[in-house]
Amino acid sequence: MVTVLLKNAGEVAPLRSHLESLTQRISLLQEAYDKVCRKNEVFQNDVLAGSILESAMGAAGDGACKAKQFVERRSMIADFRAKAATDDGSYPLFTKEGDA
Structure with a gap:
């Protein structure tokens, strides 16, 4: 299972x-659009459509x-997968409160 997860993370x-x-x-x-168009009234008036x-x-x-949100989520998942693959087998999401 870990091999499949790491393969998918690599892809x-x-x-x-x-x-x-x-x-x-x-x-x-x-940023360029803001500087050139929005902050320049002359340019705004001269642009058709x-x-x-x-x-x-x-x-x-x-x-x-x-896209940025997707990348951030995938990055968090990949980090967790990497940690889980190298961890001693304990997964913090699945531990009982008394075990910690």
Whole structure:
């Protein structure tokens, strides 16, 4: 069972790094958008269909937030799996209060 869990964790690791990279790049994109568009009234007035760009930036930010949450959860699970695989067999979630 541990072998299967570690194999799956290994397969997810590249995906996790890609998602982390993507969320960081979207964060940089949002910062650049804020500096160039939102804080520059002249630019805002000159952009045609700016609401489409605004909507796309919002959707990208929402997607990045969800991806970041997914990566954080998967990271916590992977850390727990690694600890459980190297632990003496005791799992803190399943110990009785009197055992601790």
